Structure formats: structure tokens, C-alpha cells
Amino acid sequence: MGIYEDLGIEKVVNAAGPATRLGGPRMAPEAARAMREAAEHCVPIDHLQAKAGSIIADLLGTEAGYVTSGASAGLTLATAACLTGLDLARMESLPVTAGRPNEVIICREQRNGYDHAIRAAGAVLVEVGVDELGSGAGARRAETWEIEQAISERTAAVAYFATPRSEPALEEVIAVTQRRGVPLILDVAGQLPPASNLRRYGASGADAVVFSGGKAIRGPQGTGILAGRRDLIMAAALQNLDMDEHPSTWDPPDSLIDVARIPGIPRHGIGRGYKVSKEEIVGLIVALKAFASGENMDHLRECGRHLDRIVAGLNEIPGTRIHRQDASEPGGYPLVEITLDRGPDDRSAMSISRKLKQGNPAVYVAEYRLRYNALVIHPIGLNDEDVDILIERLGDVLSDGEVHHRTA
Numbered sequence: 548m549g550i551y552e553d554l555g556i557e558k559v560v561n562a563a564g565p566a567t568r569l570g571g572p573r574m575a576p577e578a579a580r581a582m583r584e585a586a587e588h589c590v591p592i593d594h595l596q597a598k599a600g601s602i603i604a605d606l607l608g609t610e611a612g613y614v615t616s617g618a619s620a621g622l623t624l625a626t627a628a629c630l631t632g633l634d635l636a637r638m639e640s641l642p643v644t645a646g647r648p649n650e651v652i653i654c655r656e657q658r659n660g661y662d663h664a665i666r667a668a669g670a671v672l673v674e675v676g677v678d679e680l681g682s683g684a685g686a687r688r689a690e691t692w693e694i695e696q697a698i699s700e701r702t703a704a705v706a707y708f709a710t711p712r713s714e715p716a717l718e719e720v721i722a723v724t725q726r727r728g729v730p731l732i733l734d735v736a737g738q739l740p741p742a743s744n745l746r747r748y749g750a751s752g753a754d755a756v757v758f759s760g761g762k763a764i765r766g767p768q769g770t771g772i773l774a775g776r777r778d779l780i781m782a783a784a785l786q787n788l789d790m791d792e793h794p795s796t797w798d799p800p801d802s803l804i805d806v807a808r809i810p811g812i813p814r815h816g817i818g819r820g821y822k823v824s825k826e827e828i829v830g831l832i833v834a835l836k837a838f839a840s841g842e843n844m845d846h847l848r849e850c851g852r853h854l855d856r857i858v859a860g861l862n863e864i865p866g867t868r869i870h871r872q873d874a875s876e877p878g879g880y881p882l883v884e885i886t887l888d889r890g891p892d893d894r895s896a897m898s899i900s901r902k903l904k905q906g907n908p909a910v911y912v913a914e915y916r917l918r919y920n921a922l923v924i925h926p927i928g929l930n931d932e933d934v935d936i937l938i939e940r941l942g943d944v945l946s947d948g949e950v951h952h953r954t955a
């Protein structure tokens with residue numbers, strides 16, 4: 548019996564991608580081993596964070612780095628840092644920001660569920676730009692001058708969510724924020740692989756950059772990376788670390804916290820609830836080093852082989868078209884898209900996905916193409932056994948619409 552069997556929890560086949568609701572992909576084995584070892588000893592978390600931060604900074608080409616409890620927590624900590632700087636009274640007052648610069652400028656078309664993490668620190672979003680392509684009413688999307696016009700003495704930061712299709716161009720936005728002296732918070736949580744994006748975005752000139760540690764890096768699922776300007780990382784650390792310290796004995800590492808720049812020790816900050824364990828910090832760093840050094844290529848090749856088997860295994864199911872996309876698509880992983888012809892039996896991708904989830908074991912596929920009557924298979928969470936189950940289950944459901952339960 549394994550731990551999930553003990554708990555009466557069924558394991559699922561995750562073909563949906565690095566989804567938090569499914570626990571993300573399997574952790575890189577070397578990271579899991581490192582976590583186990585880390586669990587056997589105690590270490591000062593600020594010193595561990597400082598060491599982790601310098602490794603992150605080297606790999607990303609930033610001044611400083613920090614391990615967070617996910618990219619979303621990284622957004623909250625980065626925003627808190629922009630709202631407070633090194634002002635301890637401001638740290639104490641968050642999330643209340645009245646009467647202080649508290650606006651974060653964001654392009655309306657980039658708004659998404661994760662901007663709640665920015666608002667959670669106490670920032671007020673100021674939306675600019677209109678995506679006229681979305682409504683078919685024009686030829687333009689958000690433009691850089693609209694961001695610049697919104698900058699005022701109330702501005703705390705500009706937020707930018709980057710994908711290969713984001714507009715306005717990141718380089719233009721960075722040029723504006725640098726010229727105007729306003730920090731840019733860059734969310735590139737899911738923009739890996741390629742590993743070269745670590746440095747591409749890290750050294751882009753953005754002031755604070757967040758990546759997820761539990762997606763393609765395959766670190767602990769509850770981790771993320773915050774990297775950027777040293778003063779912002781210091782402000783983030785002061786608002787995240789356990790601050791139950793005595794002033795006469797407090798001895799944080801200089802590279803993370805320069806005590807000469809603050810008049811005392813702040814109390815627990817707004818980020819205290821986003822704590823990261825020693826096991827998670829160690830696991831993230833081991834996974835990140837492996838990812839950055841290209842060891843991830845083996846995993847990518849394995850993912851490609853899984854998809855080849857799936858394409859071969861689902862060959863020639865009537866009314867079904869199977870398309871293999873290469874790794875240049877969003878998120879950097881190869882994918883398989885299964886499109887259902889609309890026929891007299893009116894098979895819908897939605898009903899197929901529902902049946903897959905109801906099977907035993909449940910199979911989860913990506914649903915972001917349901918409106919095109921298509922299912923997407925993301926390979927990051929699959930192993931060989933999962934692929935066998937997936938082929939069998941998908942073959943059954945696509946062929947006759949019925950769910951066949953596997954007998955163990």
C-alpha cells in the first residue's frame with residue numbers, strides 16, 4: 548500500500564499539463580531526494596534563502612533572487628516590495644496603502660486570475676489600453692504610450708504578464724519603466740522551457756521577475772522564484788521571513804538583508820503566510836540547477852516519445868483528427884490535439900473530457916480548446932504507465948463513447 552491508498556485517494560492520469568489542481572507534474576527525482584535529506588536537519592532559513600538567492604541570481608542574470616511559495620506568492624511579495632521599499636512603517640501597514648503611491652498599471656487585456664495576487668498586497672490596479680482585435684472593432688491592441696501616460700506620483704509599479712503574443716512588446720515597456728523610474732513586475736510563471744528564458748526574462752531589465760517552480764522546472768509544486776533588484780528582494784524577504792528576532796542578536800546574511808539600510812526589525816509582514824520550508828528551498832534549487840543545465844532535455848525527449856505513442860495508439864478512430872504540435876507552441880512543450888468531427892452522434896469534446904474524468908483511474912486532459920471541439924494532451928505529467936492507460940481509455944471513449952473500467 549502506498550500513501551495515497553492509505554488515505555483512500557485515487558491517483559489520476561494527468562494529461563492536462565502542470566496544473567496546480569492536479570498537483571502539477573511529478574517532481575524531478577533528484578529534487579525529491581534532496582528534500583528528504585533537507586528534512587533531516589535544521590538550518591537558518593534566511594541564510595538558506597540568501598544562498599538560494601545567489602544561485603538564482605547567477606542563473607537568471609539578476610542582482611538577487613529568492614524562493615517563494617509559488618509564482619503567485621512571488622507576485623504578492625514583489626508588489627509588497629514596490630509598495631513599501633525599505634520603509635518599515637509601510638511594511639507594517641500593508642495591505643492598507645491609503646495616501647501612499649499604491650497604483651499598479653496593467654494593460655486591460657493582460658488582466659487575469661493571477662492579478663488578484665497583486666491586489667492582495669494592497670495595490671489598486673489601473674487598467675490601460677483596449678484590445679480592439681478581440682471585438683473585431685479595430686486593428687490595435689494595448690500600446691506603450693498608454694502605459695506611460697498612466698504613470699503618476701501615485702504609481703507603485705507596472706505589471707506585465709508575458710507570453711510570446713503579449714502586447715505591447717516587453718522591450719518597449721521596459722524602456723518606458725526604466726526611463727520613468729517605475730518598477731516593472733514581470734510574470735513569466737509558465738514561460739519555460741526553453742531554459743534560456745530564465746536569463747532572457749531575468750536579465751531583461753524588469754525589476755522583479757517571477758517564475759513558477761512547480762511547472763516545467765519540476766521542483767516542489769508549492770514553490771516559485773522571485774528575482775530582480777537587490778533592494779526589492781530585501782524588502783520582499785523582510786515581509787516574508789519569520790521576524791521573531793531579538794535586535795541584539797539578529798544576524799541576517801548581508802547579501803539578502805543589509806541591516807545598515809533599516810532602522811530596526813519589522814514585525815511579521817504581509818508575506819509571512821507565504822512561508823517556504825527548508826525542504827522546498829532545497830528542492831527548488833536542485834530542480835532549477837538541473838533544469839538550467841539542460842538535463843530537462845531528456846525529460847522533453849521522453850515527453851516527445853509519449854506523444855508519439857499516443858498518436859500511434861489512437862490512429863484511425865473514425866471522426867477524429869489527431870494533430871501533433873511541436874515544442875514551439877505556448878509553454879514550450881510538444882502537445883497532441885484531438886479534434887472531433889461534428890457528426891450525427893454529436894460527440895463533443897466536453898462530454899469526452901467528462902467521461903475521462905469519471906473513469907477509474909480518472910484521466911484529465913487540457914480543456915482550453917473545448918470550444919473548438921478539441922482536447923489537448925500535455926505530456927509533462929505522464930509516465931509510461933499513464934500513457935498505456937491514456938491510450939486505452941481515450942481509444943474506448945472516442946470509439947464508442949463508453950467508459951470501460953479497468954480491472955486492476
Ligand SMILES: *Cc1c(COP(=O)(O)O)cnc(C)c1O
Pocket residue numbers: 567616617618619620661708734735736737758759760761770771
Ligand atoms: C501558473 C501561473 C502562475 C502561478 O504560479 P504558481 O507557482 O502556481 O503560484 C502565475 N501566473 C501565470 C501567468 C501562471 O501561468
